[in-house]
Amino acid sequence: MNPATVPDPSPELLQRAAAVRRSAMALAQRSDGERQAALQAMADGLEACREAILAANRADLEAAAADGLAPALVARLKLDGTKLDGAIEGVRQVAALDDPVGRRQLHTELDQGLELERISVPLGVVGVIFEARPDAVMQIAALAIRSGNGAILKGGREASRSCAAIIEALRAGLAGSAVAPSALELLTSREESLALLKLDGLVDLIIPRGSNALVRFIQDNTRIPVLGHADGICHLYVDAAADCDQALRVALDAKTQYPAACNAIETLLVHEGVAPLFLPRAVQAFAAAAVELRGDAAAMALGVSHAASEDDWRTEYSDLILAVRVVPSLDAALEHIATYGSRHTDAICTTDAEAAERFLAAVDSAGVYVNCSTRFADGFRYGFGAEVGISTQTLPPRGPVGLEGLVTYRYHLRGEGHIAADYASGRRRFSHRSLPL
Structure with missing residues (x-):
């Protein structure tokens, strides 16, 4: 494929993506406790829909067998009771992790009454495209909500029933929380997943989880930053x-x-x-x-x-x-x-x-x-609770990407009428004094 084959987003997809964006902006202002409670509600939703999720996965596995899906993909597709229970527990573990949002990373007095801070903030909206991994829906959704981000998810066709059942359970859980269910969106068609690549302005980061060919194609056909790895050699x-x-x-x-x-x-x-x-x-x-x-x-x-x-x-x-x-x-x-x-x-x-x-x-x-x-090499084993993917790029985040990889930062500067002209003329001088974090 070449860039010309990537379709423009439909009006309906633009509306859905804009809804995720609005929900993410509201989510970024929720407190640590509210986001923790939202994850517990998501875990409760998964437990309440446990049998429906397992039934959907069995249907996906039957269809995969009929289609002759490769054994490696079948292994990733399978979601049995033990694996589901582990994924639900993983959501609760992410809820218990330290809040990555609102951390003061830098605190400097530029001059008396003029203080600079660098504060961690959510990225905004992450788009995640993955193949045959329904448990990835739970991991990614948990990490996104915990870090104050909205998420647009697209699983492989072979996992379509499982992904739909999981996202329905997650959104049902969020319906009783302070976080809007519309912060999570599931794409269901190949056309939508391609159009996602053109949602710059609405999506801040794309994370592909799948084959070399999938990752390469995404990297070559979007202006949105891409985090991931093409090979696992x-x-x-x-x-x-x-x-x-x-x-x-x-x-x-x-x-x-x-x-x-x-x-x-x-x-x-x-x-x-x-x-x-x-x-x-x-x-x-x-x-x-x-x-x-x-x-x-x-x-x-x-x-x-x-x-x-x-x-x-x-x-x-x-x-x-x-x-x-x-x-x-x-x-x-x-x-x-x-x-x-x-x-x-x-x-x-x-x-x-x-x-x-x-x-x-x-x-x-x-x-x-x-x-x-x-x-x-796994986010859960590293103590991250879960991961949205593994990055092999040189710039951070690198390796298994958990909560810390889903935040960026802003500089906050508070003054008392300070103006740059005073420093350019020499009337005032910078102190650049480090202050406690």
């Missing part, structure tokens, strides 16, 4: 000084605990000094977990059965497939990650403290780990 490097038992446990978790996740590893790098000891054991363990290994010549000589191509180093499988390369040094591992990585999350297993520190300093990814699974 994560690496685990097993260093010469690795504890092999520990490294194998970490590698298995990072690949198999949830292979459809963007923080699952797609490439395993193994130092040639430890490869003869580590790889035969790893081949056996991954085979038992039904993982297909694709390796370079050195890895194949140690038991990997499939040959890796150049494309394998650049591929996000989101499946039980893992590329394996034997490298001669830490420098070679760092070079491989710099060449093929997506700056998402990369890890090293080593008992060498110097090697660990070099890895931490050299790998330019949102998450850089030592002796632990890349699967920890």
